[in-house]
Amino acid sequence: MSDRSHQRIVDDLLEQHGHTFAAQAGITLRDKPAPLFQLLVLATLSAAPISAEVAAATAHELFRAGWRTPERMRAATWQQRVDALGRGGYRRFDERTATVLEESAGLLLERHGGDLRRLRRAADGDLDRLLDALEDLPRVGPSGSRIFAREVQAVWPEVAPFFDDRGLDRAGALGLPTDVAELAATVGGDPAEVARLSAALVRSALGAGRRG
Template identity: 55%
Template sequence: MRAQETVQRLLDDEGSTLAARAGINLENKPAPLYRLLVLVTLLSARIKADLAVSAARELAEFGTAQKMCDATWQQRVDALDRGHYVRYDESTSTALGKGAQLLIDRYHGDLRRMRAKADGDLDVLRELLTEVPRIGPVGADVFCREVQLVWPEIRPFFDEKALAGARKLGLRADADALAELVEGHDLARLATALAMTS
């Protein structure tokens, strides 16, 4: 019972996903999935999460791979600057442009095609995500942590950062045990809240 109380308190205090904080209504559709990938790209730099979230909100106008690709480098820099993402604005603008082009070339701009290519294999999905410029293994974990809301085949997903947060709160650092503490639609919220705790 204590574990469920701890989890409920955590969800009450910190229980929103990073996507939700960035204004992304995550659905299994190209635009919201792409906006999540942009957020993960921003989070992959050494920058505070709230700055990445703010910049992701500013980049919402380029909410598909095609729109991001069509935007000029300067338009992307300007949006990043409006979100106060100024330290890495130029290199990130370049990475976003290259990432959008990669998605168009390989997946017709639709991350659901990447999902289909992974065919339910989490390791393959994580590897495909790291082919996107700027996204490394940690960024792939953030994406999986968030996208489990709409891609149930990867549930329950608790990366090492989320498991570290569980240990810190005295919870069992085991994905299946943590999943038993919440409903399926709350897994992404719990994983994000735990990661923010670590």
């Protein structure tokens, strides 16, 4: 397939699906403690076997309740968190997740001063070390760590280019390059645009799965 054909596919993907999951959850992503914590919450919710839409809606509901920092998340009562999770549609996992969110906020405060940038500095540009550190947090696991990396590359350029397996599989199905560097080059390698393309590929894959 020609570069021009690749570009048409990428342009269509970005037009139809090119908004990140962080944006959908109401996160204005920056390299600051609060929005990075919010992205961790989204990744934690998304790691469960639940739809991406429900995870984003639930994260948005938690943030709407005012729990945008680990201090505020930990200060909320368990029942308040359960109720917010239920309002977001996260009902199958609401009680256990209410506890997980408190544990995660507490661990982040105790080990890292509530600031995920400390994990970034400790990883020193090594993606595997960063993913391992994220997976040490409650319930994040390999799935959640990759969701976090997929989104955070927009503000942590050393993570870019990052595409998870679902995104790369969808790229191959659409006839796009599956080499990470080549795929990133279709958007000029800009980390923010790579994050958009990575999210667009995942959204496209999810849409194809529903149609299938």
